[in-house]
Amino acid sequence: MLQLLIVWIVTSVSLLIIAQLPTGVEISSFKKALISAVVIGLLNALVRPVLTFFTFPLIFLTFGLFYTVVNAIIFALAAAFVDGFSLRWGFWSALIGAILLGFINSLLFQLLPISS
Numbered sequence: 001m002l003q004l005l006i007v008w009i010v011t012s013v014s015l016l017i018i019a020q021l022p023t024g025v026e027i028s029s030f031k032k033a034l035i036s037a038v039v040i041g042l043l044n045a046l047v048r049p050v051l052t053f054f055t056f057p058l059i060f061l062t063f064g065l066f067y068t069v070v071n072a073i074i075f076a077l078a079a080a081f082v083d084g085f086s087l088r089w090g091f092w093s094a095l096i097g098a099i100l101l102g103f104i105n106s107l108l109f110q111l112l113p114i115s116s
Helices: 002-020 030-046 048-054 056-061 067-081 091-111
Strands: 025-027 085-087
Touching: 002 025, 002 030, 002 091, 025 030, 025 091, 030 048, 030 067, 030 085, 048 056, 048 067, 067 085, 067 091, 085 091
Parallel strands: none
Antiparallel strands: 025 085
16 A cells, blocks of 8 residues: 555656756646646556457557557556646657656665665
8 A cells, every 4th residue: 555655646746847857848836746746657557458359450550659559549548637737739648647756766666775
């Protein structure tokens, strides 16, 4: 349970960091970042397997590179569902935001002294 809470907080902080960079991702408050992190987690659990199943031929043909587009779709869906979380440049903001979310999350988890 504690690890779930830590992942939630780290993802929220990552979203706030991304919103401060010139990526076109806008989040109005920390509360909206917390809600966005929950929505991204739920979409990852529910929608990502379906998207991955239907886009598997493209993922296979691009040696996994298309999986980045799947991440961007999940990111854009989260922005569509949460008020206060918007994408200024549409898909391109979602693509940049999804890439940065993975990078910043992994960086923050490397810096945190957490044992799994």
